[in-house]
Amino acid sequence: MSEYQYYEFLAVDHELDDDQQAELRALSTRADITATRFTNEYHWGDFGGNPMTMMERYFDAHLYFANWGTHSLMIKLPEQFLDLDTAQAYCPTDSVSAWRHDSHVILSLCSDDEEGGGWDETDETRLSELIPIRADLAAGDHRALYLGWLVAAQTELDEDELEPPVPPGLNRLTRSLRALAEFLRIDDDLLTVAAQASGRPRDDGLAEFVKGLPQQEKDALLVRSVTGDPHVTAEVRRRFRRRNAAAPAAGTRTAGELLEAASARRTEREGVATARAAAEALLRGQTRAEARELRLEALAADEENAWRKVAALIENKRPADYDNAVVLLADLKAVSARTGETATFAERFEGLRTEHRRKPSLLERFERSGL
Template identity: 25%
Template sequence: MSEFQRYQWKVVGRSLSAKQRGDISELSSHISVRSDSAEVSYHWSGFKHDPIAVLKRYFDIHLYEANWGTQDVAFRFDADTVEVADLSLFAMGETLTVVEADGSVLVDAWFEENWIESAHGYYDEYDEADWRLDAFEAIHRQLMDGDYRGIFLLWLNACELNLEENADSTVPLPMGMGQLKDEHKTLADFVGVCGGLMKAAAERSDPLPAETAPQEDLAHHLGKLSKARKEEYLQQLLDGDATAVQSALRRELRSLGKQPRRSRSVKNISYRELADAARCAAEQEARRIKEEKEKRRRDYLAELERREDEIWDRVNERVAKKETKAYDEAVLLLRALEDLWTTRGDREYFLNAVRLIAEEFPRLTGFRGRLEEAGWLNPKREHLLLPIKRERWSEKNPLQREIDLKW
């Protein structure tokens, strides 16, 4: 497979200016720049600039993926729009960092050697309204609103990839892990969060509080803001970033009204607890599947035994039709009977019975050839391709394959 890298950026709640779009266009000869996002892909070489520096200067979200198992998810916030102390609780060494500098907060999750089976291929073409960037925009807005489910998922993946170092790491368990939305599932797919860990977290997470009308509740506290403070918000709104202004205003009004952010939790959880729970659940599921498979196998063999005479008669009837399709059906039924007699420990009885059928129809070379290919008859003359044909036939028709007995 050839090399592949994709870089994507997006702004939240605003648009890029004409000058910004022009500056970004000069970063690469084939970068695609839109009013609120940019994207560039490489099948050789790579981006010549620091993508995080580009994020800090122009954007709020950055995604990176390479087909050698690397993903990067980075969010930029104005420092007064998020609770830095809360976000920092999820930091994990160099894999998941939360850094405040120059009035901004950068949350960066970098995953190396993270081989995943993505639901979407590396070479998929995305339309201009890139659904994935839209999903990460929703995560960005949630983090500003105190909903930490997105960063918790990143923390889970960081722990799993650095298991020896972080097995005992503990963080607050956000509410609503059992109520994940499409954007959370998109994030989990992008970085490959373990489904078992997500399920264990969902089982231990408190539900989100019932939806209320937060704007109406918060509006009661607008009178507590000074005139100067209100004018500050209006000036910030005029300057551009409506989403950041809205988040900061809500944050301040919640503080004035002493309302908790909706997905914060006083319940802490360790990665080890979640991993142990996921492992136990996987073992239980494996036992259930094994027991179900064994029961299905017993039921199938019981039906074969009950209908054995009927199946032998059906084989003779299909062979007597002297038609290609009928031969194929007869051979599959014989495979079922071979399974039954092998289980009984007397496969030789089955082979003798097949030889008798072949002797009953000595001129049906097409049918005999199928029996030779299945390995039930020796060929009358050597055929160089017969071993290969037998191997392919066995792969296509394994001995314990359940044959459809409905006719």
């Protein structure tokens, strides 16, 4: 397999000016660069830039994947929307981390699959699928942070590490959050077990909340919105979330307990699936046996017509018709065993062999079938 790396950066809160685009062009002559986006892919060699530095200086989101199994997502937000202490409570390791740069907090989520097997670049996630998560984080939705913690629990954390607060809605992930869970390779059983301690989000009442804001404040928000402030929506949603729902309680389970519960659920689920598959196979076997029984009864009532059909199939001289003739002959043989006419069957079958002795393909089928 040849090497493949994909880099994508996105500027959300601002556009890149000409000087910034020129600086980025100096890092890569082949990249697709616009006022809001930088994308490049490599089938050999490496990118000369540093993604962390590019996030600090230019961009608000970054996605990277490589065919050897590395997946990485970075998100940058103003610190008034993503508190560093909160982010670090969910991101305590090297692969899942957060840091402050100037007035922003940058979140980095990384997953590695050393096997890297079955890879296809056309199946990989793109940043457009995940970027709505940034707005959710800005609005105070911490489910993406908790997904990052689950990645760390799977790979790096000590078993006695206590989980952070469990945000509501883990069992009702948005499409973007489901894509993130898949991108980070979070075990489905682990996510299901973790979601058992998650409450339901309370998103109803937003319109009433906005109506209840003081008129002067609503006017100010409207002016900010029409003049291009990208944070108005997140600010309103964040305030509503804080007023409408209590902060999630601190987690009470350890990483080890969650992993053990996930393993138990997986064993139970696989056992149920195995039992179901066995029952379905038995039913299919019974159905086939019943169908053959009905077929043999019909043949016994009109054997001569069946022999004529065998002869007609053979005369067609087509491989598929040869196969059908052999199946019908096997049924006729079974009928002869039930009626005590095996000698008659053997005589008629030998006549067929003699009559069609110049058809090697048919004779080969006779031999393989054991007729």
